Amino acid sequence: MSVDLVATERLGNLNDPSYELLLRRELGGVFEVDELLLDWDQADARLFVGVTELGRTVNARLDATDGERLADGDVLAVDRTGTVPVAVVVRLRSAEVYLVEVDRMDPIVLAHACWEIGNMHAPLFRGDSDEHTVRMYTPVQPVLGRMLRGIGGVRLSVVARELDASRRFASSAADVVVSMASDFTIVKKTRG
Incomplete structure (x- = not known):
């Protein structure tokens, strides 16, 4: 099977029961899932090409203004070429x-x-x-x-x-300011 899909946005998340119900209604009640496995650090990428578990090629060109990273369960595309529609779902590897x-x-x-x-x-x-x-x-x-x-x-x-x-702790700015108590001191003792 060689199916090339283009993903320009997240369609929803299958971990959300309301979206799954909406997708079932849209696709006529039944659909299959094909997983696109990503490492945790690939979830920040906006432009990438990946191959799903069942061999579909996904060319992702996600909107750069959407600052959120991909989450486990995100639906990137729906393949309607077969008899049963197939949702391409992101699965993050441990x-x-x-x-x-x-x-x-x-x-x-x-x-x-x-x-x-x-x-x-x-x-x-x-x-x-x-x-x-x-x-x-x-x-x-x-x-x-x-x-x-x-x-x-x-x-x-x-x-x-x-x-x-x-x-994740913020990398560009501190979310929390930590200060020491005013009576906290560090004393260096010399050996002698």
Whole structure:
């Protein structure tokens, strides 16, 4: 099967039940799904050519004014050439990432870990932290892994996870301002 499709906009998201119902009505009740697998960092692309799981070629030319990245479940095109219509749906692959865990009561270790990640210009995503531990995710980079393992107090493991853009720390401007308490001091002691 060699079908070339052009996608200029997102038609909707199949993870939204109301859109799925709308699509079923529009397509006569029955349709099939063909998945276009993308890595997490490909979801920001506006212009790309991809091949679906069933061999359809999708030439995406998405509107640059739409600042949102592609999400899992986004419908890019509908192929009506066969007897049953086929919706081309984006599926985001899980990425191999570092799970960085730091004790919440050790802000110097947390700052050091964040500095190393920022120094490598690696994206950083919020994890599910609790009252004792701060958890963050960043894509695997061997050099970064060696740096983070060298910081006492950082627990590092490799996991597969979907990286959610809404949990990414801002890269161009700070969303939050952090300040130290006025009575916080760092004292360097000399050995002697």
